[in-house]
Amino acid sequence: MTVFISYNHSDVGFVDWLANRLVSRRHHIWMDRWELNVGDSLISRVQAALTASDAIIIVLSTNSIASEWCKKELNSGILRELEEKRVLVLPCVIDHCTVPLFLREKLYADFRKDREVALDQVHDALLRITNPQQGRLESPDFHTDWSYDWSKGRSSRRWYFEWTFVDHGPAIEYCILTECKIACNQLASDMFQNLDEGARQDYILRVFALLVSETAKRQSKIRIRDAFRQIGMLEMLGGSDDEEWLVEISSRRMGIDNGKDTLVHVDQILERALSEMNVKLAKPNRATKGER
Helix, strand or coil, rough: EEEEEECCCCHHHHHHHHHHHHHCCCEECCCCHHHHHCCCCCCHHHHHHHHHHHEEEECCCCCCCCHHHHHHHHHHHHHHHHHHHCCCCCECCCCCCCCCCHHHHHEECCCCCCHHHHHHHHHHHHHHHHHCEEEEEEECCCCCEEEEEEECCCCCCEEEEEEEEEECCCCCCEEEEEEEEEECCHHHHHHHHHCCHHHHHHHHHHHHHHHHHHHHHCCEEEECCCCCCEEEEEEEECCCCCEEEEEEEEEEEEEEECCCCEEEHHHHHHHHHHHHHHHHHCCCCCCCCCCC
C-alpha cells in the first residue's frame, strides 16, 4: 500500500531522510520528486496519489504551514478521514511551528527531539495500515480478510507458511474459511532458515507466486456441499530439483446453511492476495526528479 508524503520543498533534506528510512523498512512511499516525470500533469498526478494513498504523512514545519499547496494536501487528507472514518493522516513535526487547528487533537511524531524514536512511531502507525502480512480484498457483495504467517515445526527443522482467508459480508448468511498451508522440504527449510527478515518476506512472496501460478493453470476451485472441510493437495518444485513444497488448500463453510453448494474460486483469491502483497512490498520509482 502507498504512503503519500506532503511537505514543502524547503524541507527536502529531512524529507529525503525520512522517505529513505521508511523505504528501508519496506514501506511504499509516494513522493513527487520520485514519481513525477517531465510532462506529467502536476495537479492530476498529485490528486490521484492523494486519493489512492493508504496513509498521508504531513510534514509540519514553519515552511509547510505557510504553503498553500501543503494546506490543500492537508485538507484533502482530513476530508478523506472524515469520509472514510479511519485514521489516514499522520502528522510529523520537525520544527517549532504552529500545528494547524484540525491536527491539534491528533498525536504526532515529534522529530525535534529523538529522530529514531519518532521514526519508530511513524513506522508502527504505518504497519497498522500497510502491514504486508494481512489485508482485505473487497468484492461487491462480500470481502475477504486475509493474513499469513510462518513457523518452524516443533518436531522437525522444517518451515511452514500458512495463509488464512475469510469470506464474509452482509450479503451472505455464512462465511467461508480457506486455509493454505505450505510445507517446505529440508533444502527449502535450510535456505529459509539462513535468510534475514527482509529476505524471508521475499522468499515467501516468491513461493506464494509459484503457488498462484500453479492454481491459475489448474483453475483451482473447491466445492463445498456441507459443513465438512474440503481439502486439495499439490506439490511444487523450486529453482532446483531438491527445493520442494507440499501444499494443502482447504475450505469450509460456517454459519447458516442455505442448502446450496458453494464454489470457492481458490485461484482468484490467491491471485488477488498476491497482487495486494506486491503492492504493499513495492519499492518506489526514483528515476526522475521533479519540482512543484
